[in-house]
Amino acid sequence: MKIQFRWQFILCQLSIVLAIFILFSCKSLDPTANPGPGTPPPPSSSSVNVPLKLPKETLSKLLNGQIPTTLLQEQGMDLGGGVTGDLQLSRNGQITWTALDSQRIQLTVPINVAGRVGLKPKGLGSLFQSKLPLDEDFAPVFIVDPVIHPDWSIGAEQFELMELGGSLGVDVLGMQVDLSGLLAKEISKWGNEYLGEGKQIASLKTMVDLAWAQVGRPFSVNWLGGEQAFSIQPQAVKLKEFFDEEQNYNLWLGMNGKINSHPAGAAPSRAFPLPDLSGNENEKNEFEMLIPFSLDYAFLDGFLQENVAGKTFRIDKKTSMTPSNIRTQAFGDLLAINMDFFAEQTNGKRLEGTLFVVGQPEYDSENERLVFDQVNFKMESGSFGAQTGVGLKKRKIIRRIENRAVFPIGSLLEESLSNISERLQLSTPITDLKIQDLHVEPAGFYPMHKELVIQMKAEGRINVDWK
Incomplete structure (x- = not known):
């Protein structure tokens, strides 16, 4: 994914503002002073929280797609009372369920019992070798407490067979043999094997792996003629699951991670692995990504030389x-610009010298514009009178600044980073997810020793469409 930032417009306007701001203040400023290192930017991060509401129909599809068709198949089973048989238990219809409370469901699994039963081959059994066929339908009912395990499988913390949903009796040489208890035992055996504690009923792992392989893979960004690469390293994956009164299976799914910056072409080839699940108490639908972009001073110098140097500003x-x-540089937490200048007035007076201007870039989110704070400058020239004359024009210059220092960039930034929403869209076999209400703006400007770090903040929410 390539994101093209159109900052040329912003930088051009920024350069004009800085040129005007050189006359804004007359505070004492020493360009040779060492203000110390600037405050480093906070760690870049990514967080998302999605309150998924898995519809009953979707969970039913998952259960019916994961529980096998053949539940039990054995030969020569000892059925008790001198009776033996070959049995096969198979699903015979759609599995249905009803939520009993926030954690437990009542699960009905229709089955068909097919096979043959007869006497064991000893005593009378040696005289009568024929076996009677079986073909009966049942609908056993279970109480299950489903839970999502750290490996994304859906299992059960509680399993109990409540009723068999039918009876099974056969007539063997005039003897009535009730096989219902045996059938209940075998069904309980199957339930403990497939639905018991620590067992897997269904799995979300394939869906999660597909989603994360798409969303979590590293991406590169075209940034002012260069390229930067980024990757998301998950630090926590959180989950809370429960059933609501409408029989929906609610999953509060969240993830926190850090954004790693990489040189172009040196990003990892695949997504970082996901950590184990932990608890989640956040019910909000929210997405936030803080991405650091670097602008080295050599590039900024070249751009200002091309677009500002040699041009006359009134x-x-x-x-x-x-x-x-x-020339640009860091000055503590401020951005500094050194420049030579030539000023001329209509009366023929001229002034040459150097300017050292400092200011703190800020973003006015209410008005969506770029502004500067803590502006100061130092002028050096051979004419003290000319410097004083310029300083006396402070009020006039302030009015000029108010008229010109308005740069609406909110829509430009949102348009430039709109590809984030496309980057994070994903489609799975059961749901489609995409970012809605995306809002992007600068979250901070941090002059560092070799570069200006601009942190961009993207916020939005996740829209979910179940299939």
């Missing part, structure tokens, strides 16, 4: 300025 009706030799 400060007021009488004064214009032309910057040159522009």
